[in-house]
Amino acid sequence: MHAAILTDTTKCIGCRECVIACKKENRLPPDLPRRWSRDDGLSARNWTSVVEGPGGAYVRKQCRHCLEPACVASCPVGALTKTDLGPVVYDARKCMGCRYCMMACPYGIPRYDWDQTVPYIRKCILCYETRLKKGRQPACTEACPTKATIFGDRDELIELAKARIREKPDLYVHRVWGEREVGGASVLYISDVDLKFLTYNRELPPEPMPQRTKLAMNAVPFTFAGVVAAMAGLNWIIDRRRKLQEHPEGDEAPQEGRSNG
Amino acid sequence: MARVRRLKFFLWALTGLAAAVGVFRFLFGLGAATNLSDAYPWGVWIGFDVMSGVALAAGGFIVTATVYIFKLERFHVIVRPAVLTAFLGYVAVAVGLLFDLGLPWNIWHMLIYWNPHSPLFEVGWCVMLYLTVLTLEFLPVPAEEISRLASVRRFLVKIRLPLVIAGIGLSTLHQSSLGSLFLIMPEYLHPLWYSPILPVLFLVSAIGLGLAMVIFESHTTAYFYYRKPETHLMASLAAAARWVLVVYLALRFADLAWRGQLHHLAGAGWQVWWFWFELAVMAFVPIAIFSLPQTRRNQTWQWAGALFGVAGVVLNRVNVGGLMHQGRGDRLYWPSWTEITISAGIVSAAVLAFLFFIEHFRVWQERPVDPEADPRKLPELSAVGATWLGVPVVANRTVYSLAFVGAAALGFALIHPQPASSRGIVPVPVHNARGADVLWIDGNLDGYGVAFPHADHEKREGGKKSCARCHHMNLPRDKASPCGVCHRDMYAPSDAFRHDWHAGPRGAALPCVKCHTPGRPRTKETAKTCDQCHKDLVAEGAVIKVKQYQAPSYTEAMHRLCVGCHVERAASRHKPDMPRCAWCHKERRRFVDAPDLDFRGLRAPGSEVVLPPLPESKSKR
Structure with a gap:
C-alpha cells in the first residue's frame, strides 16, 4: 500500500479541525511571529493549514509527499527520505541546516525554526512515527468531520477521485491535482476551483524536478576524468615540445647516453 | 606606508x-540575526559569501594552469598571490558557510551521510578537497621560512603537478555545480536567468572573472604597498579575460535564443532592466575596457575594468542565488x-x-x-x-x-x-460577530464555561466603534482580549478577597447572583460586602476597604501561622472573638499599616483596613 491523502475541497467547511489535530498529535508549540512565515499559515509550528482559495473555497495546505521529491534529491546529507510507505520523512540528526530543501521544493512546503538557536526543518510527515507505522491513519484525516480529507491507498484514492468527478462533472474541475505534476504526489486534491494558487500561480511541469539536475550530476565523474586527462595530456605534449625545442635532435639520445653511462 | x-x-x-554580530548570531540564531524567512531561506551569505567567493577565488586554478600546465613562465610571479587569494577565498567561503548553516557543527556530516544526487553534496565535497589542495599548494611558501619544514617543502614541490591537475579538475566541477544548484528550481528563477546550461555559464564566468580578480588584487596591493604595478602582465590577463567574457555572452544569448526565451527581453518589468544592467557591469564594460589597446595597457583602466568584472560576478551570483527568484513571497528580501x-x-x-x-x-x-x-x-x-x-x-x-x-x-x-x-500590520477584513448574542466561553476546556453576552458588551462599550477595545487588530494573530483584561478584579489575587475561590469550581462555586444583584453590572462596587456573609469572621460594623491588591502570599503565610490556633483554641480559652479578623488587626495594626513597611510594597498607601473599635470589654481582655 502507498499511503496517500485525498482532499476534496468542495466538502471542506473550513473548520480547521485538521490543523488542531495536527498540532495536538505532533505537540507543536504556538506559532512563530509573522516576519518569518509566508502568508499561507504554514510554519515550523503549523504543518497544515486551511487557506482561502479563489471564490472563498477552503483548501487544505500540507506537504504533498511527492513521488520523486525535489527536497530529497537536493538534501546533501540525505536527511530527507521518501519512505516505502509513502511519506517523506526527516531525520533531524543528519541535518546540517543548509536549507536547500526549502529552496528546491516547488510547493514551498519545508519551513524552518527561525526563532531557535538550534533550528531544524519542519514539515508534515504524515504522522509517520506516531501513527502510520502502527497502522493508523494520520491525525488530520481522522479528525475531519465532513470527510473532506481522507486517507487511503494512492491508486484507490485516484480511482475514487475520478469517480467523484464522473459523478458530478459540472461541479468539479476535471483534474486530480497531484496525479501527474512533477512526477506525482501522495497528497491528492479534487476541487471546484483552480488550485494553481497553491503553487504560486504556476503550472508545474509533468517531469519530476530531480531529473533536471540528474543530467548535470551524472556528468560529474566524466567531467572530472576528462578534465584531468586533458590537463595531464596537455602537460605531456607541451613538455615534450619544449624539450624538442631545446634539443632539436631529439631528447631520446641524451637520456640513452646517460642510462648507458 | x-x-x-x-x-x-x-x-x-x-x-x-x-565579531560582535557573530556572537549575536550564534547566541540567538539565524532568525534573529538575519532577514531570512520561510519565503527567502537563502540570502546574502549564500549569494555573496559562498557563491561569489568561490567564483572570485577561481584565479588560483587558472593561474596555476597557465604556469604549470601551459608553461607560460612569465606569469610565474603572480602564481603565489593568486594561490594565496584562492586559499583565503575558500577559507572565507567555509567560514561564511558556518555562519549560514543552521547547524554548523554538523557540517562534517557530508563526509559520512552521502547523497550523490545532490549538487550541494558535490559542491561541498569538491570545496573540501580543493581547499586541501590549495593548502598543499600554498604550504611551500611559509615552509620556506621554517628550516624544519624543508623536507615537507621538497615533497610538496615534487607533487605539485598532480596537485595542480587535481585542483583544475575539482574547480571545474564545483564552479559548475554551483550553477547546478539552481537547475532544480526552474519555477522560481526568472526565465532570463534560468537555463539548463547554468553549470557551463557559471564555469565560464568564473574563469573570466577569476582573471579579473587577479588583476584587481594585483593593482590594489600595488597601490597600498607603493609597488610597481605589473601592468604589462595584467594586460595579457585582461586580453584573455576579454575573450572568455565574449564566449560567456555568446553562450548566454545563444542559450536564450535556442530555447526561445528571447521574447522575455521585450517584456516589461524591472527584471529586464536588471538583466541588461548585470550584463553591462559583468561583461560589456569589462570587454570594452580590455579590448581598446589604450585602456587595456593603462593601469587605472585595468583596475576599473577588473572592478567592474568583480562587481558583475557578485551581482550575477546574488541574482541567481535569490534576488531573481519569483513567487517565493509577497515581500522582497533585503539583507539586514x-x-x-x-x-x-x-x-x-x-x-x-x-x-x-x-x-x-x-x-x-x-x-x-x-x-x-x-x-x-x-x-x-x-x-x-x-x-x-x-x-x-x-x-x-x-x-x-x-x-x-x-x-x-x-x-x-x-x-x-x-x-x-513583528514585521508590521497586515490588513484583515472585519466581520460581524458570527456567534449568537451570548457566546459560551470555556477557554481551558474544563467544562466550566461562562456565558459572554457579546451584544451587551458591544452596547455598553459604545457600539461598533468600540470593537477595537477588545479585538486588537493591530496585534498580529490576536483574536480578542481575554476577559481578565477588563475584569481584572475577578482574577487578581488580593490579600482580603479572592474572587476565583468564591466563584471557581474548585472553590465555593457560588453563583454570581449570590453577591451581585441580578440585572446590574457585576462590579466590585455593586457587590455585597464581606460582612454580609461572613458574619462570624468580621466584627459587626467593620468596614473593609481593599482599594489596591497585592500578592497574597504574605497574608496567606501569616494567616496560616496564626489563624489555625486561633480557631482551635477560641472555645477552650473562652475567647469567642479570637478567630475574628479584628482580634489581631486591632491589637497589632502596626504590622499591617505601619508606614515603615510601605517601602516593601506590602501595602500601598491608601489601601487600609479600617476597623471600628471593638466593644470595651473585649479590647481590654
Missing part, C-alpha cells in the same frame, strides 16, 4: 563589528545590516590574513619594506587621542586593537535585542 595602516585600521574595525556586517567582516579578515602573508612571507619576489615593523622611524603623536602610544610598531597594534574593540562595542550597542518583533 600610511595607506596600509589606514586600510588595516578600517579592516580591523570591520572585523570587530562582525547584521548580514552585511558579517559578510564584510569575513572579507576584511581574509584581506588582513592576505596582508599578513604578504608582509611575513615571500608571496611576492620581494617582501614589502614595512615601516610598521621599523622601530628606527621617528616617534610621532598618534592621531587617536593625540597620546603617545609607544614606538611605531606598538602604536600601530594599539590603534588596530582600539579599532577592533571599539567596533565590537559599537556592534553590541547596535544589535537590537528583540529578535521576535
